[in-house]
Amino acid sequence: MGPASRNSNHVYLEADLLPEEIPDGRNDPHLAGRRSQLQKKRLRNDSYRDSSLQGLAKGRLARSWSDDAILEAIRSFYRKQGRPPKQVDFRSRNGLPGYGTVWRRLGSAKEAVSIALAKEQLKGGS
Numbered sequence: 001m002g003p004a005s006r007n008s009n010h011v012y013l014e015a016d017l018l019p020e021e022i023p024d025g026r027n028d029p030h031l032a033g034r035r036s037q038l039q040k041k042r043l044r045n046d047s048y049r050d051s052s053l054q055g056l057a058k059g060r061l062a063r064s065w066s067d068d069a070i071l072e073a074i075r076s077f078y079r080k081q082g083r084p085p086k087q088v089d090f091r092s093r094n095g096l097p098g099y100g101t102v103w104r105r106l107g108s109a110k111e112a113v114s115i116a117l118a119k120e121q122l123k124g125g126s
Contacts, residue, residue, distance in 0.1 A: 065097040067105055073097065074116035084113045 043049070065073075073096050077085045087109055090099040099109055106112040 065101050065105065070097055070102055070105055070112060071116040074113055078117060084117060085109070 074085060077089065077094060077096055085094070085096055087099055090096045090102055090109060092098070096102075097105075102109050102112050106115070
């Protein structure tokens with residue numbers, strides 16, 4: 001048999017079998033149980049799971065934005081760009097948190113910008 005023999009679906013389709021008739025084990029209850037056991041075994045591997053969760057937690061801490069940090073980032077963007085940030089500007093490459101973060105923390109980007117720039121104008125006017 002040639003390289004096509006490695007793809008069992010290809011070989012059986014050439015023999016005019018319907019896809020549900022292909023004996024690949026997907027419908028075999030014994031093999032399904034074995035696949036389930038293997039998946040459970042992988043999920044029980046606590047060291048892998050724990051290290052994954054620790055990595056996620058570290059990432060969340062590194063990415064967490066306080067309300068004051070968000071407002072300061074907006075002020076900084078305003079000072080550098082000479083304009084308030086638009087919704088599309090809320091990206092890490094611009095030194096700003098994501099739009100969803102601003103929305104969750106402060107209600108909306110428009111509200112966050114108005115709060116940040118009100119404080120900026122108070123600083124500049126004093």
